[in-house]
Amino acid sequence: MIFQVSQYIKYKFNSIRSTSILNDDLLQLIRSLDKLELSPHYLEKYLKIRQSLLENHSMIEVTDFGKGSKFFTSNQRKVSSIAKVAGISKKNGEQLIKFVHQFQPQHILEIGTSLGLGTSCLSLGNPNADIISLEGCPETATVATSLLQESGLTNIEIKIGEFEKTLPEVTEKRKFDLIYFDGNHSYEATNRYVEICLKTKTPHTIWIFDDINWSKGMNLFWQEFKRKSIIKNYYENWNWGVVRLDG
Template sequence: MFYQAIQYIKFLFKSTNQHGVHSPFVYNLVTKCFYDTANYEAYKNISAYKKQLLQDHTKITVTDLGKGSHVTKQQERTISEIAKNTGTTIKRAKLLYRLSAYFNFENILELGTSLGIATHAMSLANPKSEITSIEGCPMISEYTKTTFEKHHLKNISLITGDFNDIIKNLTPKTFDLIFFDGNHQKEATLQYFETLTQTAHNDSVFIFDDIYWSKEMTEAWETIKQHPKVTVTIDTFFWGVVFFRKEQVKEDFVVRV
């Protein structure tokens, strides 16, 4: 947590808003999506979904295949604890909704379903999209799958298992969005990234959650930024957003959201 606090102070000094962005593509994204203040109807559903999770005191046994939680290492946790401590925040879920709607993503891959707060937001943004979401913990996966059914989210395919094994056996296709929100370890993150760049097209977007989770996650982010296929990146502190647009000049942005 100390590492994150120091990095956040550095981020504040380096970051800018839309006035410091000179790329038309990124400027439009920041002003029309990141800073969009409209109160979308879907926001009520996103908030209600998380509220329901926060009120659920069902206990489950958690199997952490990744780095786990900064808050607790206990294997038995309540749904409400998971939603509060490791679930996607309402602010980020709303931003993910706006991003999904702005780019109209059709084929989405998510590494790390957890309780499905982010998945739910992406599903609402484009009900016609096809979302493949992978969760490593069997009990969380089973709970979330049932919750999706209760909310009639029919465009989500939830797969349980190790990310590496499932990624290698995915039906060959391209993804418009890949949301990396599971294993917060450097080697694993870079391995997933290298494997999944093969599924990227010119307009694909990769989002990496918690790039300042630890020193090694920041190192992974710095390595990703230097990849020859990557052109534009946006550091929002909590997310690292990656673009592969060949028509863009290679540039890295640090933007407050």
């Protein structure tokens, strides 16, 4: 928490905010989101899905993957509390729908489904895309599966299991235009996932890393990664690090 506060102060005073090359295509795409007037249908549907989770006070047993939680002391958790803590925020959810709508990726991978909030944004952004989402906790994934089915979002396949097992499987023969990295926010794990995912890139692949200021490890990962030679250009804000890979 202390790390996040000090990072946020630096961020606000602009010392760590930057984008790469002005007028690059990634920056244009991001800037176009402010002007985009998306049909209210998409945002209303997303807000309805979000609300249904916030009103779901049933308890589930959450499987922990080693990092523990900054917020929960027990693995018995209310769905509504998980949605508040781990789910994508209202503002970022709207931004993700718009991003996908503008970019129109056909093959999307999400690493970290949780209750399916981010997944619903990916699906609403492009209902014609094929989406694979990975989640390790079976009970959380069950809630996500029901929610997405009840919401009529049918272009999603959730694969349950530890990323160490599911990620090599789904990346073996597939290419992804968009990967949304949102699970296991540690330096080592994120570097490992990136290595595994490299073979899935297309000439126009974009990767989004959520929570780049969540921890020192995530921040270090991002500071190193955005300077790698495989990055054509990048954009960052407080939550997201976005890269277009060199095709």
